[in-house]
Amino acid sequence: MIDRYRWWEIIGIYAGIFVFLFFMLSPFIEGFLVSLKPLSQLFSTPYSFWPENGSFKAYFTMWESVPGFARYIFNSFLISTIATVIVLLLVVPAAYAFARFSFRGMGLVLAAFLAVSMFSGAVLLIPLFRLMRTLGMLNTYWAMIVPGAAFLIPAAIWLLRTYMMRIPKELNEAAYMDGASQFYTFRRVILPIARPGIIVVAIMTFIGAYSQQFVFALTFNSKTEYMPLPIGLFAYFGKQEVIWNELMAASFVGIAPALILIFFLQRYLVGGLTAGAVKQ
Structure with a gap:
């Protein structure tokens, strides 16, 4: 039986939560x-x-200071969404393979994924620029989608693989005894169970893609119509002064799509993060 907390322990817990x-x-x-x-x-x-005499005026004037700011938000949302879809299409079967099968060199491959995720995108800007130029992707959305997805895949594989390893292998064995193929088992048995974990990976990938676009956009893109949100925020830094109130307003407006997405998917996020915490 779990003992109840004493009054000073409760005060300490709430004080720690408040400070955090x-x-x-x-x-x-x-x-x-x-x-x-x-x-x-x-x-x-x-x-x-x-604020004295505070108002929401900056939330209206920000659209005039940076024309086309709505396009910047749309570009960021579009780039992040496509990058997330690409990552999921590649990561879900890869994580299932690493969680269910054993093959020679698997540990080395996973270690390589972990090592790649430690590199900053700025280190590889020059070779990535040459690659984007060779493939004809400069000044397109793909110049930010492809590198962004590539840097997010390793961490996503590690996260989803850990989740799928918690799914009992007996489910695969039972499906095999019933005559199901590996692909049928993966599609009809594993994927429905792994949905909370997949949604967690999708949210983490979307947030990562939403926040890493500044360097790639400056390096691989020179057309305003393809610029993402971080470039739009950078426009509030003028030569003589920084419009701080409009910059803060634009920042909150810019992150609104990500906050709305997390709000509607939070129950899956909590379910995915706590899955496997208790023994079924």
Whole structure:
């Protein structure tokens, strides 16, 4: 039987949670308050944390400061969605193979995936640029989709493989005894069970693709119509000043699609992260 917490232990737990949430959420709270302040108030002395005469004006003027900002958001969402679909199409069968079959050199291949995920995309910009130029992908969406998906695949394989290893192998054996092929077992038995884990990988991949587009866009693209959200945010940095309130407003508007996606898929996210925590 689990003992109940004493009163000072409960206070300590809630105090720890409060401190953790404060440091996690304080940058977002400060950024939101900055978006409500007039630009002149941001540099006043002494600095005021709470906005005086705050308004949502920056959320309307931001569209005028950077024309076509909606296109930047659409481009980021499109690039992230396509990259996520490509990653899932490659990662799901690969993770199943690494989780269910044993073959020579499997450990070496997994170690290579782990090593590749440690490299920064900036290290490989020059060879990637030459590759994109050879393939004719410069100044296209694919110049950001292909490298982004390539860097996200190794971590996705490791994450989904760990999830699929928790699925009992007896399910494969039972399906085999009933005459099912490996592909039928994978499609009709394993995939429905692994759906929470696949959704977790999809969310992580989408967020990763949404946040890593700045370097690839600057290097492989020079056309405004293909630029993603980070380039649009960079446009608020002027030669003489930075429009901080509009920059913060644009940041919150830009991350809204990712937040909406996580909101609707959060029950799958929690289910996938906690699956296997208890013995069935």
